[in-house]
Amino acid sequence: MTASRALRGAADVSEANIEKVLRAAEEIGYVTNHLATSLSSQTTNLIGVVVPSMSNVVFAEVLAGISDAIQQSGKQPVFGISNYNAEVEQDIIRDMLSWRPSGMIVTGLEQSEQSRKLLAGAGIPVAQIMDIDGEAIDINVGLSHADAGRDMACALMKLGRSKFAYIGSALNKDVRARKRMEGFRAELEKGGLSLVTSRIDDEFSSLPLGRALTAELLQSGVDVDCIYYSNDDMAAGGLFATMAAGIQVPQRLLLAGFNGLEFLEGLPVRLATARSPRRQIGKEVIRILLEAIKHPLAPEQRRLVFHPEIDLGDSSF
Amino acid sequence: MTASRALRGAADVSEANIEKVLRAAEEIGYVTNHLATSLSSQTTNLIGVVVPSMSNVVFAEVLAGISDAIQQSGKQPVFGISNYNAEVEQDIIRDMLSWRPSGMIVTGLEQSEQSRKLLAGAGIPVAQIMDIDGEAIDINVGLSHADAGRDMACALMKLGRSKFAYIGSALNKDVRARKRMEGFRAELEKGGLSLVTSRIDDEFSSLPLGRALTAELLQSGVDVDCIYYSNDDMAAGGLFATMAAGIQVPQRLLLAGFNGLEFLEGLPVRLATARSPRRQIGKEVIRILLEAIKHPLAPEQRRLVFHPEIDLGDSSF
DNA sequence: GTGAAAGCGCTAACAC
DNA sequence: GTGTTAGCGCTTTCAC
Numbered sequence: 275m276t277a278s279r280a281l282r283g284a285a286d287v288s289e290a291n292i293e294k295v296l297r298a299a300e301e302i303g304y305v306t307n308h309l310a311t312s313l314s315s316q317t318t319n320l321i322g323v324v325v326p327s328m329s330n331v332v333f334a335e336v337l338a339g340i341s342d343a344i345q346q347s348g349k350q351p352v353f354g355i356s357n358y359n360a361e362v363e364q365d366i367i368r369d370m371l372s373w374r375p376s377g378m379i380v381t382g383l384e385q386s387e388q389s390r391k392l393l394a395g396a397g398i399p400v401a402q403i404m405d406i407d408g409e410a411i412d413i414n415v416g417l418s419h420a421d422a423g424r425d426m427a428c429a430l431m432k433l434g435r436s437k438f439a440y441i442g443s444a445l446n447k448d449v450r451a452r453k454r455m456e457g458f459r460a461e462l463e464k465g466g467l468s469l470v471t472s473r474i475d476d477e478f479s480s481l482p483l484g485r486a487l488t489a490e491l492l493q494s495g496v497d498v499d500c501i502y503y504s505n506d507d508m509a510a511g512g513l514f515a516t517m518a519a520g521i522q523v524p525q526r527l528l529l530a531g532f533n534g535l536e537f538l539e540g541l542p543v544r545l546a547t548a549r550s551p552r553r554q555i556g557k558e559v560i561r562i563l564l565e566a567i568k569h570p571l572a573p574e575q576r577r578l579v580f581h582p583e584i585d586l587g588d589s590s591f
Numbered sequence: 592m593t594a595s596r597a598l599r600g601a602a603d604v605s606e607a608n609i610e611k612v613l614r615a616a617e618e619i620g621y622v623t624n625h626l627a628t629s630l631s632s633q634t635t636n637l638i639g640v641v642v643p644s645m646s647n648v649v650f651a652e653v654l655a656g657i658s659d660a661i662q663q664s665g666k667q668p669v670f671g672i673s674n675y676n677a678e679v680e681q682d683i684i685r686d687m688l689s690w691r692p693s694g695m696i697v698t699g700l701e702q703s704e705q706s707r708k709l710l711a712g713a714g715i716p717v718a719q720i721m722d723i724d725g726e727a728i729d730i731n732v733g734l735s736h737a738d739a740g741r742d743m744a745c746a747l748m749k750l751g752r753s754k755f756a757y758i759g760s761a762l763n764k765d766v767r768a769r770k771r772m773e774g775f776r777a778e779l780e781k782g783g784l785s786l787v788t789s790r791i792d793d794e795f796s797s798l799p800l801g802r803a804l805t806a807e808l809l810q811s812g813v814d815v816d817c818i819y820y821s822n823d824d825m826a827a828g829g830l831f832a833t834m835a836a837g838i839q840v841p842q843r844l845l846l847a848g849f850n851g852l853e854f855l856e857g858l859p860v861r862l863a864t865a866r867s868p869r870r871q872i873g874k875e876v877i878r879i880l881l882e883a884i885k886h887p888l889a890p891e892q893r894r895l896v897f898h899p900e901i902d903l904g905d906s907s908f
Numbered sequence: 909g910t911g912a913a914a915g916c917g918c919t920a921a922c923a924c
Numbered sequence: 925g926t927g928t929t930a931g932c933g934c935t936t937t938c939a940c
Contacts, residue, residue: 276926278919286925303712308689309630310917313932318626328654334645341672350686353670355658369667372625395620481857511857518859540798540828542835592911595934603909627933630916912939923928 281306312374319349321563322370322378326358326447327478332505332533332552333381336403339556340379347564349376356381358447364389371396377563383408384449399566401559405450406579413566415559415578419450422548422582423457426502426530429584430546431465435500435528438462440472441487441512442504443479451479451504454532458502471496479504484511492519499527506531506538509545517542524589534585544587551580598623629691636666638880639687639695643675643764644795649822649850649869650698653720656873657696664881666693673698675764681706688713694880700725701766716883718876722767723896730883732876734897736767739865740774743819743847746901747863748782752817752845755779757789758804758829759821760796768796768821771849775819788813796821801828809836816844823848823855826862834859841906851902861904868897 280287280295281304287295298304312318323340325333337353344351354370356363364386370378371392378393379401385393393400394411401413407420430438440459445452462468471494473487484507491501492515503509509531516523523529523543531538534549558578565571597604597612598621604612615621629635640657642650654670661668671687673680681703687695688709695710696718702710710717711728718730724737747755757776762769779785788811790804801824808818809832820826826848833840840846840860848855851866875895882888 275919275928278917279926282919288925291925303708305685305709305713306689307630307691307917308686309626309635309691310932311919313624313626313630313934314917314919316919316932328645328651329648331646331648334651337645338672355655368622369625372623374624374626391620392622396622481854485857507854514857514859537798537824540802540831542831592935593909596910599935605909608909624933627916628935630918631933631935633916633935910940912937914936914938916935917932919930919932921929924926 318374318376320370320373320375321349321351321560322354322367322373322375323351324354324356324363324366324370324378324380326356326363326381328353328355330478331535332550335552336556339553340560341556342553343557343560347560349564358444360384360386360389364392367392376567377401379403379559379563381405382449383410383414399563399571401563403555403559405453406577407453410577413559413562413571413576415555415562415580417550417580417582418457419453420457420460422532422550423454423459423502424461425582425584426454426532426546426548427458427461427465429586430500430502430528430530431462431467433528433586433589436467437470437498437500438467439491439496439498439501440469440503441474441484441491441501441508442472443475443477443483443487443508445474445504446476448479448504451532455502455504470498479508481507481511481514484508485515486511488512488515489518492516492521501527501529503529503531506533506535506545506547509547510538510541513541513543513545524587524591528589530589534582538587544589546584546586546589548582548584550582554580635691635693637687637690637692638666638668638877639671639684639690639692640668641671641673641680641683641687641695641697643673643680643698645670645672648852649867652869653873656870657877658873659870660874660877664877666881675761677701677703677706681709684709693884694718696720696876696880698722699766700727700731716880716888718880720872720876722770723894724770727894730876730879730888730893732872732879732895732897734867734899735774736770737774737777739849739867739899740771740776740819741778742899742901743771743849743863743865744775744778744782746903747817747819747845747847748779748784750845750903750906753784754787754815754817755784756808756813756815756818757786757820758791758801758808758818758825759789760792760794760800760804760825762791762821763793765796765821768849772819772821787815796825798824798828798831801825802832803828805829805832806835809833809838818844818846820846820848823850823852823862823864826864827855827858830858830860830862841904841908845906847906851899855904861906863901863903863906865899865901867899871897
């Protein structure tokens with residue numbers, strides 16, 4: 275017992291014993307057994323975090339935000355990757371819960387029925403991040419992707435564009451990209467316009483894919499003056515297709531993406547985009563979750579909505 | 592006991608009881624307590640994985656490779672991010688070991704003395720990945736970055752280039768980038784050449800940084816016909832700087848990076864690079880680690896060396 | 909095929 | 925300030 279107390283830095287242990295214990299621990303290379311600690315104390319320092327992908331910089335940055343924010347709290351994040359697959363996600367959630375984490379963070383609002391049940395029944399704070407277009411289980415931190423699409427459509431129409439195309443990918447898997455697209459289209463229709471054409475692939479978004487789909491669209495000869503992409507990677511690929519085709523961006527053709535990734539700043543043309551607050555979402559969800567672990571939160575404290583800022587880049591002339 | 596056996600799918604339980612137990616578990620929303628399972632059975636299904644960063648696509652892909660490969664094994668990866676900081680890394684390692692994982696994977700060979708001691712004393716297989724230039728604790732899967740630098744220098748000299756510059760970043764933190772640079776320089780010297788100039792920033796590599804450093808170098812008016820970058824992101828940024836300056840790549844100026852990232856394929860010019868086998872490293876290290884968990888491995892089975900293939904892209908004329 | 913006993917390595921609660 | 929007792933939720937072992 276004295277050793278246990280000394281190692282935890284608990285009060286009421288004599289200086290002499292503290293030193294003795296610490297030295298002995300050092301000597302034998304003692305490493306706490308967290309399994310026993312947690313089982314005994316009925317509490318862990320674990321926070322489960324499930325994201326759909328890590329190759330996508332967006333989630334890498336959310337995780338970085340989470341890592342940073344959690345640093346001083348004594349909690350430890352445990353990451354899981356669902357590959358945009360609800361069944362995989364459910365398995366991961368089940369597995370994480372079996373480690374009795376003190377909080378959970380999952381991406382988006384579209385979990386399986388079973389996943390929602392598991393999370394709701396776990397008796398711990400649960401946060402859903404990135405998206406707010408839907409009903410949350412508990413804590414919800416993110417932005418409206420439908421609105422993001424609408425806002426971009428609105429801004430582009432204001433710039434005088436009228437012949438719109440959409441280029442995206444894997445919309446069946448990436449729900450949030452789909453919501454942006456739908457918001458975009460809805461707003462166009464409100465303005466009396468509609469998409470002239472679109473290209474949607476099943477693969478995941480990437481720069482080469484954006485380039486390929488754009489090249490294809492340009493070659494088809496359809497007359498458009500603006501392309502809205504599912505995200506910045508795709509839009510950057512589009513830029514290179516236009517360069518190869520000798521088309522002036524943004525003068526003759528305006529390209530717009532989503533996320534406001536850092537690498538856009540290095541491109542030859544500053545494309546239009548909307549900055550998603552990725553690190554901030556990570557930071558804030560941890561802040562709220564840690565509070566929720568301490569004591570129950572009022573409904574209004576359990577919801578945080580960000581409004582991504584549109585950046586028209588070189589297109590704002 | 593019967594319940595425990597039924598839930599684990601163990602043999603020797605009557606059909607009737609299996610069904611009864613499963614139904615009851617479903618009904619009350621039972622979730623295994625892995626803390627108790629692992630404490631009791633003296634074994635976990637955890638594999639600790641420590642990487643320096645996740646914003647860097649390279650590590651995101653290694654982790655993806657690990658995730659894929661581990662899928663069917665019943666093991667579960669637990670990821671930690673060290674931020675290129677040996678002290679943070681040590682804390683993470685210590686923390687992970689306290690959960691009694693059945694194996695550990697860490698990035699690079701440059702752990703702190705204490706970290707090495709912890710890992711070596713944990714009594715579990717330990718794999719160090721990405722780099723092989725140094726002494727490994729146990730399992731080692733990766734490539735020689737010094738050789739990668741040398742090979743690229745060799746290839747570029749063969750193309751007739753002679754006035755070399757180097758542009759890199761955060762070399763004090765990114766040991767492997769430093770090793771490539773040193774290998775590169777050593778090979779140049781072997782060929783009777785040396786770096787005409789170099790630009791090295793403290794920030795982490797990024798496309799905008801590559802662009803800025805390259806623009807600066809171009810403006811300085813130094814005469815070079817080839818730039819070797821710390822990696823592809825930096826090189827791509829360099830490409831945009833040359834485009835802005837109206838310099839023909841690769842004719843007048845050859846740009847070379849490292850990693851062979853997918854997005855290079857979307858760029859206006861296919862830059863020179865060397866493909867690092869990122870997913871493969873993830874896949875293979877899991878294969879070896881899982882074997883090592885089953886039974887001790889011979890020294891030659893504990894080491895796997897990859898030889899990155901040089902791709903000169905449009906520079907190979 | 910099922911159950912009883914012991915124990916994994918810790919901590920909570922209480923006595924001294 | 926220190927030690928004792930009991931127990932966290934499982935699994936292992938052995939008896940029946």
